[in-house]
Amino acid sequence: MRDVYAQTMFSEPSKRLQERAGSREMYERMAWSERFEDGLSEFEREFIEARDSFYMATVTPDGWPYIQHRGGPAGFLKVMDEKTLAFADYSGNKQYISAGNLSVNDRVSLFLMDYPDQARLKIIGHTRVLSPGESPEIEKQLLKEFGAKVESVVAITVAGYDWNCSQHITPRFTKAEILQFNS
Secondary structure, rough: OHHHHHHOOOHHHHHHHHHOOOOOOHHHHOOOOOOOOOOOOOHHHHHHHHHEEEEEEEEOOOEEEEEEEEEEEOOOOOEEOOOOOOOOEEOOOOHHHHHHHHHOEEEEEEEEEEOOOOEEEEEEEEEEEEEEOOOHHOOOOOOOOOOEEEEEEHHHEEEEEEEOOOOOOOOOOOOOOOOOOOO
């Protein structure tokens, strides 16, 4: 079985550049690995649910990438099962760029960072944007911010993921993390 993440992201132009750089053989082995066959592991679940933010990329109808930050209390992005993530989407600035993009192209890419530990997880998948009440079994498991109005629930079927090199991640710390270290 081919690794869906590598199969999807390693386009022919990428492969040609990998060949020139001498990394193609290593990435070809990765592309044929079966590492996602069983879905997200407990390790990924713990990493995902410890995040208090992530970046989400969608694609406009005319092909432009669009990236938006999503944030909330740690655990707001919930691993529902080995191949499904979900989060409550709240009323915001009413631009609806991501929602509009997802209404015509369900593809999404998530970028999850752990700056203190210099780790990042990239996820690709297909979304379903659900109206409140449409999926009570998902909604009851989501962490909701007190007083915030849930406008929709975004459910993501994970197609693949990749842990990325930590080499150039600059450690950054939240105010809470700094206070914790100093106490």
